[in-house]
Amino acid sequence: xxxxxxxxxxxxxxxxxxxxxxxxxxxxxxxxxxxxxxxxxxxxxxxxxxxxxxxxxxxxxxxxxxxxxxxxxxxxxxxxxxxxxxxxxxxxxxxxxxxxxxxxxxxxxxxxxxxxxxxxxxxxxxxxxxxxxxxxxxxxxxxxxxxxxxxxxxxxxxxxxxxxxxxxxxxxxxxxxxxxxxxxxxxxxxxxxxxxxxxxxxxxxxxxxxxxxxxxxxxxxxxxxxxxxxxxxxxxxxxxxxxxxxxxxxxxxxxxxxxxxxxxxxxxxxxxxxxxxxxxxxxxxxxxxxxxxxxxxxxxxxxxxxxxxxxxxxxxxxxxxxxxxxxxxxxxxxxxxxxxxxxxxxxxxxxxxxxxxxxxxxxxxxxxxxxxxxxxxxxxxxxxxxxxxxxxxxxxxxxxxxxxxxxxxxxxxxxxxxxxxxxxxxxxxxxxxxxxxxxxxxxxxxxxxxxxxxxxxxxxxxxxxxxxxxxxxxxxxxxxxxxxxxxxx
Amino acid sequence: xxxxxxxxxxxxxxxxxxxxxxxxxxxxxxxxxxxxxxxxxxxxxxxxxxxxxxxxxxxxxxxxxxxxxxxxxxxxxxxxxxxxxxxxxxxxxxxxxxxxxxxxxxxxxxxxxxxxxxxxxxxxxxxxxxxxxxxxxxxxxxxxxxxxxxxxxxxxxxxxxxxxxxxxxxxxxxxxxxxxxxxxxxxxxxxxxxxxxxxxxxxxxxxxxxxxxxxxxxxxxxxxxxxxxxxxxxxxxxxxxxxxxxxxxxxxxxxxxxxxxxxxxxxxxxxxxxxxxxxxxxxxxxxxxxxxxxxxxxxxxxxxxxxxxxxxxxxxxxxxxxxxxxxxxxxxxxxxxxxxxxxxxxxxxxxxxxxxxxxxxxxxxxxxxxxxxxxxxxxxxxxxxxxxxxxxxxxxxxxxxxxxxxxxxxxxxxxxxxxxxxxxxxxxxxxxxxxxxxxxxxxxxxxxxxxxxxxxxxxxxxxxxxxxxxxxxxxxxxxxxxxxxxxxx
Numbered sequence: 001x002x003x004x005x006x007x008x009x010x011x012x013x014x015x016x017x018x019x020x021x022x023x024x025x026x027x028x029x030x031x032x033x034x035x036x037x038x039x040x041x042x043x044x045x046x047x048x049x050x051x052x053x054x055x056x057x058x059x060x061x062x063x064x065x066x067x068x069x070x071x072x073x074x075x076x077x078x079x080x081x082x083x084x085x086x087x088x089x090x091x092x093x094x095x096x097x098x099x100x101x102x103x104x105x106x107x108x109x110x111x112x113x114x115x116x117x118x119x120x121x122x123x124x125x126x127x128x129x130x131x132x133x134x135x136x137x138x139x140x141x142x143x144x145x146x147x148x149x150x151x152x153x154x155x156x157x158x159x160x161x162x163x164x165x166x167x168x169x170x171x172x173x174x175x176x177x178x179x180x181x182x183x184x185x186x187x188x189x190x191x192x193x194x195x196x197x198x199x200x201x202x203x204x205x206x207x208x209x210x211x212x213x214x215x216x217x218x219x220x221x222x223x224x225x226x227x228x229x230x231x232x233x234x235x236x237x238x239x240x241x242x243x244x245x246x247x248x249x250x251x252x253x254x255x256x257x258x259x260x261x262x263x264x265x266x267x268x269x270x271x272x273x274x275x276x277x278x279x280x281x282x283x284x285x286x287x288x289x290x291x292x293x294x295x296x297x298x299x300x301x302x303x304x305x306x307x308x309x310x311x312x313x314x315x316x317x318x319x320x321x322x323x324x325x326x327x328x329x330x331x332x333x334x335x336x337x338x339x340x341x342x343x344x345x346x347x348x349x350x351x352x353x354x355x356x357x358x359x360x361x362x363x364x365x366x367x368x369x370x371x372x373x374x375x376x377x378x379x380x381x382x383x384x385x386x387x388x389x390x391x392x393x394x395x396x397x398x399x400x401x402x403x404x405x406x407x408x409x410x411x412x413x414x415x416x417x418x419x420x421x422x423x424x425x426x427x428x429x430x431x432x433x434x435x436x437x438x439x440x441x442x443x444x445x446x447x448x449x450x451x452x453x454x455x456x457x458x459x460x461x462x463x464x465x466x467x468x469x470x471x472x473x474x475x476x477x478x479x480x481x482x483x484x485x486x487x488x489x
Numbered sequence: 490x491x492x493x494x495x496x497x498x499x500x501x502x503x504x505x506x507x508x509x510x511x512x513x514x515x516x517x518x519x520x521x522x523x524x525x526x527x528x529x530x531x532x533x534x535x536x537x538x539x540x541x542x543x544x545x546x547x548x549x550x551x552x553x554x555x556x557x558x559x560x561x562x563x564x565x566x567x568x569x570x571x572x573x574x575x576x577x578x579x580x581x582x583x584x585x586x587x588x589x590x591x592x593x594x595x596x597x598x599x600x601x602x603x604x605x606x607x608x609x610x611x612x613x614x615x616x617x618x619x620x621x622x623x624x625x626x627x628x629x630x631x632x633x634x635x636x637x638x639x640x641x642x643x644x645x646x647x648x649x650x651x652x653x654x655x656x657x658x659x660x661x662x663x664x665x666x667x668x669x670x671x672x673x674x675x676x677x678x679x680x681x682x683x684x685x686x687x688x689x690x691x692x693x694x695x696x697x698x699x700x701x702x703x704x705x706x707x708x709x710x711x712x713x714x715x716x717x718x719x720x721x722x723x724x725x726x727x728x729x730x731x732x733x734x735x736x737x738x739x740x741x742x743x744x745x746x747x748x749x750x751x752x753x754x755x756x757x758x759x760x761x762x763x764x765x766x767x768x769x770x771x772x773x774x775x776x777x778x779x780x781x782x783x784x785x786x787x788x789x790x791x792x793x794x795x796x797x798x799x800x801x802x803x804x805x806x807x808x809x810x811x812x813x814x815x816x817x818x819x820x821x822x823x824x825x826x827x828x829x830x831x832x833x834x835x836x837x838x839x840x841x842x843x844x845x846x847x848x849x850x851x852x853x854x855x856x857x858x859x860x861x862x863x864x865x866x867x868x869x870x871x872x873x874x875x876x877x878x879x880x881x882x883x884x885x886x887x888x889x890x891x892x893x894x895x896x897x898x899x900x901x902x903x904x905x906x907x908x909x910x911x912x913x914x915x916x917x918x919x920x921x922x923x924x925x926x927x928x929x930x931x932x933x934x935x936x937x938x939x940x941x942x943x944x945x946x947x948x949x950x951x952x953x954x955x956x957x958x959x960x961x962x963x964x965x966x967x968x969x970x971x972x973x974x975x976x977x978x
Contacts, residue, residue, distance in 0.1 A: 245932075248932070248935070248936070252741055252745070255745055256741070256744055256745065309833070310833060313833065316826060317819075317822075317823065317826065320822040320823075320825075320826055321818075321819055321822060324818060324822055326815050326818045326819050326822065329810075329813060329815045329818075330810055330815050333806075333809045333810060333813055333815065334806065334809075336809075337805060337806065337809055344798075344799065344802065344933075344937050345937075346936045346937065348936070348937065348940050348941070349935065349936035349937070349940055350940060435929075436929070438932065439928035439929050439931060439932035439933075440924075440925070440928050442928060442931070442932060443734075443737070443927065443928035443931060443932075444833075444928075446737070446838065447737070447835045447837070447838035448833050448834075448835065448837065448838070451837050451838050451839055452837070
């Protein structure tokens with residue numbers, strides 16, 4: 001699906017072994033900052049449109065990394081944007097020309113990074129394109145606009161490089177780990193990059209420079225389409241939607257089994273965001289099963305067997321609908337419908353009140369991995385990995401979108417704040433997707449998977465898990481990044 | 490949206506009062522059978538393509554009703570169809586020319602009634618259209634093909650009347666109640682009819698004749714588009730999808746509250762398919778609340794208040810997606826994906842094992858309406874009614890698709906067989922829709938509605954329920970049909 005081999009005139013590249021071949025990767029780090037002026041040749045002004053979590057993080061990281069060069073980073077906002085105050089408090093001001101109206105900033109920049117919300121991008125991309133200087137590069141961190149243009153018959157304007165650098169984590173982590181990277185070299189959020197249009201041959205190094213300047217520990221190549229599909233599907237599956245469905249279904253199951261509220265929460269939500277995420281992050285997927293005693297492994301095996309099939313069915317359905325454009329149409333319809341009325345929040349369900357109590361008693365004791373929960377979660381993760389592999393995604397993208405982004409970024413965030421907070425506060429497109437698909441996982445698991453969890457384990461399925469090429473790919477990706485816990489305030 | 494006034498050259502028509510005006514209705518009955526030859530003027534051969542529940546019921550009813558005329562009813566099947574044996578056992582045979590290859594039957598008929606599965610219709614409608622005699626009428630019982638043609642840029646062939654007669658119930662009921670109609674005049678399933686193309690002025694009476702011959706107690710007018718939307722949305726909402734989601738969420742809630750399995754089942758699923766459906770069928774929607782004592786009414790009012798909003802959000806989302814074509818695309822994608830592999834069944838979830846025990850002890854005692862369950866169910870029903878009314882559907886269609894088809898046809902069927910049986914055995918399009926949307930109702934009710942059920946009732950909302958124009962429309966529709974219990978084997 002995508003050529004993962006490339007060359008750079010500026011940065012030293014490495015080769016990473018992946019199942020079935022190799023991928024070229026750029027290992028990042030502050031030692032590369034002196035090369036940035038070469039990667040950004042021809043770029044004097046970078047305009048970051050938007051001051052959401054990604055906009056803020058990227059503008060701050062870029063400005064810090066480009067200190068000492070004559071490249072200026074300017075933030076562009078919609079007229080009357082409530083974000084102006086926060087941007088000013090971070091040193092982006094009208095007075096020194098580093099804060100302005102988004103169209104004016106777009107007109108003045110050599111690289112325009114579009115980090116406004118999807119709905120705004122859908123509504124205003126034509127005005128922004130029309131404002132661009134001749135030959136200015138268009139930068140995206142998300143494939144949404146590609147999907148939107150395809151659905152609506154639009155196009156990127158000719159003659160402009162179109163590149164993407166997509167950090168595989170939330171904006172807050174992109175900034176915070178960059179700051180940690182001042183002490184621990186290489187701390188940061190991995191990114192993928194894509195070159196969608198390259199009229200003058202500059203695009204690869206411009207994208208790589210952008211990624212290095214963001215602090216990406218490693219940068220791997222993909223296509224805008226591949227990024228879009230893995231991102232939109234991932235947030236509906238193991239990154240958010242399925243997590244919500246899983247924890248609701250497990251919490252209910254444990255309560256029906258007789259557990260009190262706190263125990264049920266610790267066995268379900270707390271277990272996933274805590275010990276399971278940590279184990280995978282430090283030691284990989286197999287370690288989750290290996291850490292269990294033999295009775296626990298028996299439970300894991302049966303539950304994994306029962307869950308994998310239903311999980312795979314749903315991930316395949318999500319993928320088909322995202323690839324077809326159907327899912328995007330539903331997002332557009334929802335935006336229209338919700339124009340008048342905000343989405344209802346799920347944080348009011350009884351489960352989340354329990355979460356507060358559980359977080360208060362953390363540290364009293366070490367929570368061990370619950371084998372039933374682990375079987376469900378790992379099976380769902382493998383279902384997504386297998387679906388992406390079948391569809392031809394690069395291995396680096398598969399493991400980033402299916403494992404690393406979850407266990408290093410999203411789940412720790414949910415551990416600090418809880419899943420409901422995430423579901424009610426992430427991007428609109430992700431919220432809509434989680435609402436559509438979370439309940440599908442919940443219902444399928446309650447009605448089909450859990451009733452089958454008493455059945456004997458499928459040894460072939462478990463052998464495929466143990467021997468899975470993903471472990472090697474994950475391990476290779478992990479070597480290229482120090483294990484740094486995100487400090488979440 | 491639709492003109493509900495029309496004239497017939499053959500049948501006597503009546504006027505029914507509905508909120509905001511009147512609708513023309515045709516009251517059916519066997520006394521009208523002597524007029525059929527006039528309605529079917531120009532039609533010597535009727536070809537029924539398909540021998541599923543609708544195909545079988547319609548072919549049998551038509552043949553019985555047209556006994557003594559020279560109009561022949563022939564069944565057309567795909568080559569190698571496994572249904573041939575059953576068709577022959579019902580007296581449709583190759584020997585007497587009443588059974589044949591579907592394209593040959595299409596080529597030979599003056600009215601071709603397309604009752605094959607949606608997927609087959611999508612794949613083969615062009616061949617069927619190409620086979621038609623000049624001027625032959627095309628008959629549908631479902632608006633699916635209209636949706637499909639719009640999505641794919643296709644068209645009905647010019648020069649052919651295109652009519653629809655859509656019984657508002659399952660095929661088995663269409664046949665069984667027709668047979669009961671031999672004793673009780675007017676027993677049957679109501680139908681809507683639509684004229685999509687009328688090149689020679691015959692279409693209205695052809696459609697009305699078809700409906701009378703099916704045994705429809707009353708026939709009301711709609712458009713193919715309106716029928717399609719209300720039907721596809723309805724099966725995802727109160728007719729099936731929402732019912733499944735409701736019973737799963739209530740069963741779990743009652744179990745978490747401490748009810749044993751049998752009590753939880755009786756308060757949820759059994760309550761809806763039994764006393765609630767029966768009360769609405771005999772006495773209307775308000776009677777459900779009126780039958781409760783004052784403590785029960787307080788529960789009903791709070792639960793209705795908490796459920797209506799979330800229910801309305803989801804019905805609106807379903808409607809947008811069906812109207813936009815998005816839902817149809819997902820059906821097509823699912824057909825493609827499931828081509829190799831059957832849909833998993835939901836009948837294995839623990840709830841349904843309990844159903845068997847509960848059915849075995851029926852008759853031991855009279856089950857009374859559970860106020861919590863009633864509030865949830867009635868609120869969901871009203872949410873659909875209000876959404877259809879807002880979108881401009883005729884009142885007869887609103888009450889048929891939101892109330893009558895549920896309480897007179899589907900819920901009694903589920904009472905005999907259980908909801909899971911229905912979800913696993915109805916039409917493919919309905920099954921897919923129930924799987925997509927049932928979990929949405931379940932999750933929204935568990936996470937948003939039930940946590941809010943302790944809040945005070947919204948008196949304005951309850952007043953709107955009590956004063957709702959739907960009660961009048963439902964009552965008018967009920968007057969036109971004797972209350973006959975479906976005998977389900």
